[in-house]
Amino acid sequence: MASELESSLEASFTASGALSGTSVLLPPARSRIFKIIVIGDSNVGKTCLTYRFCAGRFPDRTEATIGVDFRERAVEIDGERIKIQLWDTAGQERFRKSMVQHYYRNVHAVVFVYDMTNMASFHSLPSWIEECKQHLLANDIPRILVGNKCDLRSAIQGPSS
Numbered sequence: 001m002a003s004e005l006e007s008s009l010e011a012s013f014t015a016s017g018a019l020s021g022t023s024v025l026l027p028p029a030r031s032r033i034f035k036i037i038v039i040g041d042s043n044v045g046k047t048c049l050t051y052r053f054c055a056g057r058f059p060d061r062t063e064a065t066i067g068v069d070f071r072e073r074a075v076e077i078d079g080e081r082i083k084i085q086l087w088d089t090a091g092q093e094r095f096r097k098s099m100v101q102h103y104y105r106n107v108h109a110v111v112f113v114y115d116m117t118n119m120a121s122f123h124s125l126p127s128w129i130e131e132c133k134q135h136l137l138a139n140d141i142p143r144i145l146v147g148n149k150c151d152l153r154s155a156i157q158g159p160s161s
């Protein structure tokens, strides 16, 4: 029993990255949190995308996001448990004005979303990229582009639409 306890204590030291062999029991290491902002025109599906990722299903109904909504999901990557904190931002200018500087603070990655059935939302991407530049987003911050609503096959718009 005592030896079992000893080995489990040692395992928790090792898991928390602390030195084993000391007599102090440290709390387990806290998960690292990564902040990812999701941006794009209103109605492209940012809320649905983030909700689906975090809750495993689509929301029953959606309304225009005001300011920002936060969603979180724990995932394991390369054996490390991390927390992904998704910032579902408002697409409508009037609902984002007061919040926009908070979106870009300490951000780890950006997801740009457009709606494949709405070419205008694709053409808006340069203005979203410009907003990132204006908020001094570092060049090494990963950026991902998502073309949403690909299930609406017959409504997908191409460059000539």
Ligand SMILES: Nc1nc2c(ncn2[C@@H]2O[C@H](COP(=O)(O)OP(=O)(O)OP(=O)(O)O)[C@@H](O)[C@H]2O)c(=O)[nH]1
Binding pocket: 040, 041, 042, 043, 044, 045, 046, 047, 048, 049, 062, 063, 064, 065, 066, 089, 090, 091, 092, 148, 149, 150, 151, 152
């Ligand atoms: N067919 C289809 N509809 C979708 C998809 N994603 C979102 N929608 C619909 O698109 C509409 C807008 O979705 P939201 O997720 O609220 O869009 P948003 O980008 O968060 O909008 P704002 O909050 O105004 O910025 C809703 O009617 C959704 O049901 C998708 O993948 N496929």
